[in-house]
Amino acid sequence: MLIAILTGFIFSFLLVFAGRLFKGKLAILASLVPLSLFLYFFQFISPVSQGDVIVRSYEWVPSFGVDLGFKLDGLSLLFSLMITGIGFLVFAYTSSYLKGHHYLDRFYGYLGAFMGAMLGLVLSDNMITLFVFWELTSISSFFLIGFNNNNPASRKSALTALGITGIGGLFLLAGALLLNNISGTYSISEMLTMRDLIVGDEFYYIAVLLLFGAAFTKSAQFPFHFWLPGAMKAPTPVSTYLHSATMVKAGIYLLMRFTPILGGENFWNTTLIIVGGITMLYSAIHTLFRTDLKGILAYSTISALGILVFLIGLGTQEAFLAAAVFIIVHALYKATLFLVTGIIDHQTHTRDVTRLSGLNKIMLPVGIAGILAAISSAGIPPSIGFVGKELTYEASHNSETIVILVMIAIVLTKILLLYAGFVAGIKPFTGKLPEEHTNVKMPGFIMWAPPLLLATLGIVFGVAPFLIDGPIIKPVVTALGADASEIHLALWHGFNLTFILSLITIGVGTALYFFLTPSKKLENGIAKYDSIAPENLMIRFNNFFVELSALWTNFFQNGYLRNYISIIVLFLVVLVGYIIIGNTSFSINYDSLSRVTVYEIITTLILIAGIFYTVFTESRLAAVAAMGVVGLSICLIFVFYSAPDLAMTQFSIDTLTVILFVLVLYKLPKYLKLSDHKTRIRDGVLSTVFGLIITALALEVLSEPVSKDVGNFYAANSYIEAHGKNVVNVILVDFRGADTLIEISVLSIAAVGVFGLMKLRLKMKDRMRYTDRKTDTKK
Template identity: 85%
Template sequence: MLTAILTGFLFSIFLVFAGKFFKGKLSILASLVPLALFVYFFQFISPISNGEVIMRSYEWIPSFGVDLGFKLDGLSLLFSLMITGIGFLVFAYTSSYLKGHEYLDRFYGYLGSFMGAMLGLVLSDNMITLFVFWELTSISSFFLIGFNNTNPASRKSAMTALGITGIGGLFLLAGALLLNNIAGTYSISEMLTMSEAIRGNELYFLAVLLIFGAAFTKSAQFPFHFWLPGAMKAPTPVSTYLHSATMVKAGIYLLMRFTPVLGGEQIWNTTLILVGGFTMLYSAIHTVFRTDLKGILAYSTISALGILVFLTGLGTQEAFLAAAVFIVVHALYKATLFLVTGIIDHQTHTRDITRLAGLNKVMLPVGIAGILAAISSAGIPPTIGFVGKELTYEASYHAESLVIFLLIAIVLTKILLLYAGFVAGIKPFTGKLPEEHSNVKMPGFIMWGPPLLLAVLGVVFGVAPFIIESALIKPVVTAMGGDASEIHLALWHGFNLIFILSLITIGVGTALYFIIKPSKKLESGIAKFDFIAPENILEKFNKFFVVISNFWTNFFQNGFLRNYISIIILFLVVLVGYIMVGNTRFTIDYNSLSKITVYEITTTLILIAGIFYTVFTQSRLAAVAAMGVVGLSICLIFVFYSAPDLAMTQFSIDTLTVILFVLVLYKLPKYLKLSDYKTRLRDGILSTIFGLIITTLALEVLSEPVSKEVGDFYAANSYIEAHGKNVVNVILVDFRGADTLIEISVLSIAAVGVFGLMKLRLKMKDRRRYADKRLNQENEKS
């Protein structure tokens, strides 16, 4: 299973070296990777449908309780098949859609990384592992959304998507740590066995909010929905793969996976019903006012995601069944419509629905695919969409409370989604072909084959729903904590209230399609309300934040190192001083301190003299020499207290520093102007207080009883476990290797920055502008 997850990443790495072979006719071979993975996961249908759960675990960071634990059950299998199955079609479609593109290999690399990240996400049984793959989906989607990086709009959309989903990632990490604090484990399977204890914990409410934050941002729930329409700037294969079938459903997967653990409580169910219900209706209304095909599909996708959140919140077995079926329904018809939209855009160079009609005359197979997908999205028999719609109505009808309101909301949503599906899937292919599109040609089979296959599957599964009943749907319901033994999918359930609601939906939605024509006037009409849209509110907040940040930066980061140090020290003085004053534990046992010797007094007086000379001298070289005296005095103190290794290190560093300073400052003149008396007095008082606080802390620490447990452990195990005789080195490299690695990383990043500055070559006009700016700043400060 780990190999299957890593395949996508390995394929991306392989493209770094062999990408040029996938830019031409061989690009179709890239689709063999997801196809092979689809076949691999397909073989698990039989054991999973028989109730088997396949677990795999690989040791990763056992000391922190983190392992590469993977779980394949009905829920993860359904998502894995969607990721690889639709991935195969998208990979194949891309070979024609981006044929001849300069960076086709790079695009495949991003797709491969995303596929691997999504597989890791849905298969993870460890929350830290899940978080890692969750973040990898955000990063890979950032590159896919911003693939057309020369377009400012694409770059902005990618940044927005990364920002919103990145915040969700922080919520997920916090939720994982909190659940580990409650349950004592990161394993989701183990959490399932202690769900009652988790729900009864006082931190349950906070854990639920954090999981909601992760799910809502990833799955574009209101008010975080706006990143998804913006992400439509990406190439159509990205929209198909990420924004209809896979990434946006990661949040849905998270909610479904944790429903048996956190669900069943009022806060869980009510929040999901309210957020999902509002999102599905709000976004469905927006589809009426859009004229861009991908914009229509984006808002209808958000609405569909709202339906899935809504159904998960209902929390009944009927709702779980409806959600499982609707995941399949939506993946089939929405992926089809996105692929069809891509073909239309590729062949006609427009996605404006007001300019599209009659394309059936020039590309009939594409039209068939679009019409079948529109019928499935509308829930018209004999498609699987009809089955999904009936189950959704059934689940809403049998809700525990507010049945009328829930039915009204879901029926209105379905009516509007029917309208959106007809506009996106039927309108471009019916009517009279415009003159401007009379020369449009039929695309190759590689482009129209995938959407037609998905559309036909929507009909096949509708006519014979038993194909997916035991293989996919029942295991999903079981994984969500439901009883799947009595589930029987069928196209016809008799003439009842649910069927009447379906007829009303089809009738009203079809009438709406013929009455309301997409127009720029409608689109501009709703634009008047943009000032209260979440996106614009966030944009205004960002601008306000920039203003505050500029003020804060200019106030504190004013270019003078002495001010930076003063602010840091002042903060520490206030913070530590407040703690010391309010804490009676700070006591000093003077009897435990050693007696002061004449050597220490002499060295200290020399050190103080060096400090005063450094502060008051008017020569830079004299100041450097005096600082050298201070450093050598500290070396002597180390020697007095039996620390020759520290003394030698201090001596070497101090000597080298003095030499370097002398070489750098030798040519510079004396100080032009020393700081005034008040400034030096202020700095002197601050430094004195800080020194007294540090001295007090050091004396208090010396008065505390010494615990040798940690030291004894290092001494006993350094040679045995790490094979090192120098205990300090072993601690730095082995026992605290993570800290050392982070420090090395920080130094490496700083070195890269310094190297970049050294290599910076400014144009002459930029140099003059920069010099003038610095001169003006200096004049203002003086």
Template identity: 75%
Template sequence: MLTAILTGFLFAIFLVFAGKFFRGKLAILSSLIPLGLFIYFIRFIGEIANGEIITRTYSWIPSFNVDLSFKLDGLSMLFTLMITGIGFLVFLYTSSYLKGHKYLDRFYGYLGLFMAAMLGLVLSDNMITLFTFWELTSISSFFLIGFNNDSEASRKSAMTALGITGIGGLLLLAAALLLNYISGTYSISEMLTMGEAIRSNQLYPLAVILIFGAAFTKSAQFPFHFWLPGAMKAPTPVSTYLHSATMVKAGIYLLMRFSPILGGEDIWSYTLIIVGAITMLYSAIHTIFRTDLKGVLAYSTISALGILVFLIGFGTEEAYLAAAVFIIVHALYKATLFLVTGIIDHQTHTRDVTRLSGLFKIMPLVGVAAILGAISSGGIPPSIGFVGKELIYESTSKAEWMVILMVIAIVSTKILLLYAGFVAGIKPFTGKLPENLQNTKKPGIILWAPPLLLGALGIVLGIAPFLIEGALIKPLVTAMGVDASEIHLALWHGFNEVLLLSAITIGIGTALYFLIKPSAKLENGIAKLDAIAPENLLWKFNGGFKIFSQYWTRFFQNGYLRNYISTIILFTVGVVGYIMLRDGRFEIDYMRLTETTISEIVVTLVLIAGCIYTVFTRSRLAAVVAMGVIGWSICLIFVFYSAPDLAMTQFSIDTLTVILFVLVLYKLPRYLKLSDYKTRIRDGVLSTVFGVMIAMIALEVLAVPANTEIGDYYAEKAYIAAHGKNVVNVILVDFRGADTMIEISVLSIAALGVFGLMKLRLRKSERRHYD
């Protein structure tokens, strides 16, 4: 299973070296990667259908209880087949859609990374592993959305998507740490056995909020939805793969995976129902006001995601069944319509639905695929969309909370989604062909075959839903902790109130299609409300935060080192001093203090004199020399207390510092301009308080019995394990070798920078510029 996940990463690495071979006719071979993975995973359908769960565990960070744990059950099975199955068609489609593109190999690399990350996400059984792949999907989608990086709009959309989903990733990490604190494990399977204990914990509401934050940002729930329409700046294969079948459903997967663990409580159910209802209705209404085909599909995608969140919130067997079927329904018809939109854009160079009609005469097979997708989108029999819609209505009609309002909301949403599906799938192909499109070329088979296959599959599964009943639906519902033995899918359930709701949906939705024509007037009308749209409110907040940050930076990061040091010292005095005063006790063990010698008194007096002279002298060079005297005095103290290595280091650093300062400062003015009287008093008081506090802490430390365990360990192991007689050197080179190596690297880099500045030779004009 790990090999299957790594295949996508290895493919991306392979393209770094052999990418040029995949920019031409060989590009189609890249589709063999997802096809092979699809065949690999489909082999497990029989085992999963029989109730088996396939697990694989690889040790990763055992000290932190983090393993590469993977689980293939009914829930992950459905998602892996969507990721690889639709991935195969997208890879195939891309070979023709981006044919001849100079960065086609790079695009395939990003697709491979994303596919591998999504597989890792849905198969992970460890929350840290899940988080890792979750973030990889955000990063890879950033590159895919911003693939046309010469476009400012694409770059902005990619940054927005990364920002929103990145916040969700941080919340998911926080949720993982919190759930580990509650349950004592990162294993999702182990958490499933502790659901009741987790829900009864006082931190349960916080864990739910964090999971919601991750899921809502990833699956574009209101008010975080706006990143998804903006992501439509990406090439159509990206929109098809990421925003209809895979990435945006990662949040749905997260909610479904954690429903048995966190579900069942009011905060879980009511939040999901309310957020889902607002998202699905709000986004469905937006489809009326869009003229860009991808814009229509983007908002209908958000609406469909809202329906899934809405259903998960109910938490019943009927709702889980409806959600399971609708995931398949949406993946099939939305991928179909996105691919058809890409063909239209590729052949006609426009996605403006007001300028498109009559294309059936030029591309009939594409028109068939689009119509099949629209039928499934609208829930019209005999499509699988009709089966899914009936299940949604049935589960909603059994709601225990505001059932009438819930039914009205879901029916209204489905009516608008039928309208959106007809606009995207039927309108461009019916009516009279405009003159400017008369010379439109027919697409090749590689372009029209994938959407036609997906559209036909939506009809086949509607006529024969038993094909997915036992293989996919029942195992998924079982994975969510519900008995699925009585589940039976059928196209016809007889005459009942659910069928009546379906008829109302089809009738009103069709009427809307003929009554409301997409127009620039409608789009401009909704644009007047952009000022209060969540996206613009966020950008206004960002603008205000930027202004605040500028004032904050100017106040604290004002360029004066003395102010930085004063702030740090003041903060330290405040915090440490408060703790010391709160405890109210200072223990000084005078018996541990050694007798003062005349040499120590002399050195101390010299040190004090150096400090006083440094503070009050008006000469820069004199201050530097006095600071050198202070450093050498400290060297002597180290010598007195048998630390020659420290003394040597201190002596070298102080000597070098004095020399460097003299070389730099001899060209500066001879005298210092001392600060005003009040500032000097302030700094003097602050430094005195800080010095006294440090002295008291040092004296109090002496009263604490020394723990020699660590020192004894190093002393014992220095010669035996590291074969060194100097314990300090052994610690630096062997026991703390990584730290020392990093410090040496930093010094080397700094030395290279200094060397470069010393060798820099500027022209006179350049010198004046930098001066």
């Protein structure tokens, strides 16, 4: 299973060296990667449908309880099949859609990495592993959304998507740490056995809110939804893959995975019903005011995601069943409509629905795919969409919440989604062909075959729902913690209330399609309210935050090192002073201290003299020399206390520092008097208080009884475990390896920064030379 997850990343890595092979006619071969993975996961349908759960675990960081644990059950299998199955069609479609593109290999690399990240996400059984793959989906989607990086709008959309989903990633990490603190494990399977412990904990609500934050940002729930319409600037294969079947459903997957652990409580259910209900209705209404095909599909996708959140919030067996079916329904018809939109845009160079009609006369197979997808979207029999819609109505009718409001909201949403599906899937292909499109040509087989296949599956699964009933749907419902033994999907459920609601939905939605024509007037009308839209409110908040940050930064970081140090020291003085004053047990035992010798007194007086000379001299060179005296005095103190190794280190570093300071003096500006008399007094008082506090702390530590347990441990284990005889070196290199690694990383980053500045300076010189040459030429 680990190899299956890493296949996408391996494929992307190999493209660095063999990318040229996938730029020409061989580009179609890239689709063999997701196809092979689809066949791999397809073989697990039989055992999973019989109740088996395939678990694989590989050690990663066992000391922290983090492992590469993966679990394949009904829920993860459904998502794995969608990721790889639709991925196969998208990979094949891309070979024709981006044919001849200079960066086609790079695009495949991003797709492969994203596919691997999504597989890792849905298969992870460890929350830290899940978080890692969660973030990898955000990073890889950033490159996919911003693939057309010459377009400023694409770059902005990619940054917006990364920012919103990145915040969600932080929520997920915090939630993982909190759940680990409650349960003592990162394993999702183990958490499942501790449901009562987790739900009863005082931090349950915080953990739920953190997971909600992750899911709502990823799955574009109100008010975080605005990043998804902006992401439509990406190429159509990206919109198809990320925004219909995979990335946006990662949040849905997270909610479904944790429903057996955190669900069933009023707070969980009520929040999901409210957020999902607002999202589905708000976004469905927006489809009435859009003329760009991708914009219509984007808002209808957000609405569909809201329906899924709404159903999860209902928390009943009927709701889980409806959600499982609707995931398949939405993936099939929405991927089809996105691919069809891509073909229309590719062939006609427009996505404006007001300029599109009659394309059936030119591209009949594409039109058939669009119409079938629209039928499934509308829930018209015999499509699987009809089955999903009836299950949704049944789950809403049987809910224990405010039934009337719930039913009104879901029926209105379905009516508006029917309208959106008809506008996107039927309108471009019916009616009279505009004169501007008379020269449009039929796309190649590789472009129209994937959407036609997906649309056909939407009808096949409706006619024969048993194909997905036992093998796919039942294991999903079981994974959600509900009883699936009595589940049987059927196209006809009898003449009942849900069927009547279906007829009303189809009738009203069809009438709306014929009476309300998309227009720029409607789109401009709703644009008047953009000032109160969540996106603009978020932009205003961001601008306010930037201005506040600028004021804060300019106040505390005004360019003078002495001010930075003063603020840090003042903070430490207040914090440590408060602790000392409030600690009644703080005391100093002067009897336990050793006597002060005359050598120490003389050395200390020299050190103090060096400090005063450094502070009051007006010569920078003299200040450096005086600092050297201070350093040498400290070396002597080390010698007095039997630490010659520290003394030699201090002597070497101090001598080298003085030499380096002297060497750079000539490159620095003249000595500046940047502080007045009051400032010097303030700094003197602050430094004196800080010194007294540090002295008090040092004396209090010396008064404590000496414990040799730590020293004995290192002395006993340094050679045995780390094979080193120098205990200090062993502590630094082995026992404090992580700390040393961080220090090395900081130095490396600083070195890279210095190198970058040096290169920038060289470039500026080159520019100056070029400017001088240009001036001389003109002369």
